[in-house]
Amino acid sequence: QVQLVQSGAEVKKPGASVKVSCKASGYTFTNYYMHWVRQAPGQGLEWMGIINPSGGSTSYAQKFQGRVTMTRDTSTSTVYMELSSLRSEDTAVYYCARLDLLLATPDYWGQGTLVTVSS
Amino acid sequence: DIQMTQSPSAMSASVGDRVTITCRASQGISNYLAWFQQKPGKVPKRLIYAASSLQSGVPSRFSGSGSGTEFTLTISSLQPEDFATYYCLQHNSYPALTFGGGTKVEIK
Numbered sequence: 001q002v003q004l005v006q007s008g009a010e011v012k013k014p015g016a017s018v019k020v021s022c023k024a025s026g027y028t029f030t031n032y033y034m035h036w037v038r039q040a041p042g043q044g045l046e047w048m049g050i051i052n053p054s055g056g057s058t059s060y061a062q063k064f065q066g067r068v069t070m071t072r073d074t075s076t077s078t079v080y081m082e083l084s085s086l087r088s089e090d091t092a093v094y095y096c097a098r099l100d101l102l103l104a105t106p107d108y109w110g111q112g113t114l115v116t117v118s119s
Numbered sequence: 120d121i122q123m124t125q126s127p128s129a130m131s132a133s134v135g136d137r138v139t140i141t142c143r144a145s146q147g148i149s150n151y152l153a154w155f156q157q158k159p160g161k162v163p164k165r166l167i168y169a170a171s172s173l174q175s176g177v178p179s180r181f182s183g184s185g186s187g188t189e190f191t192l193t194i195s196s197l198q199p200e201d202f203a204t205y206y207c208l209q210h211n212s213y214p215a216l217t218f219g220g221g222t223k224v225e226i227k
Contacts, residue, residue, distance in 0.1 A: 033214070035216065037216075037218075044206065044218055044219070044220050044221040045155075045157075045163065045206055045208075045218040045221070046218065047215065047216040047217065047218065050214045059214045059215065061215065062120070095162065103153070103165075103168045103169070104151070104210045104213060105153040105165060105168055105208060105210055105216075106163075106165070107165065109162035109163060110162075111162065112162065
């Protein structure tokens, strides 16, 4: 069965960087793009970007351009999302979500990683 | 960028009520719209895709309609397990996605 298992919660200071991992299993890793979506406490869902695990190409939301980097390691079927220059407004749960190629929307989601930015 | 405006942002309803949630796109998106349900502490779950197609396993009391810029999600008879937050999602601007602001459905 498809599983996306994310890394554990993080606490970071303003100005620092955080790198969240998402390990995929149960399907051919390189056949499915992966989105990253975040959700601030009590707020809605916000799309951050997408990565093609096959070639590594990425597309980022304009809001995060220059601060976010998405990478992948095909040997471990893992995608990573690194966000730099953290500020308090980046406190959120970060999700990876697999792109359903047929329906062009996320189908499977990771469990979420809480990133807290606090001095 | 395409903006998605969802209304209402919150509502109170009783079990058995018919509930309608609206999502409006800032420009035409054909039928590239999905609806998701999210319960507290859980990941979003897809209910509807292509504006009106019911995801396998989702109860038939959920339905979606619309095309272009105006879309609706209807729950024909609200059940206790339906109290949650609902989000629309446009994917016309693939690979970029835009979520609506969400509608929290609470118990009256």
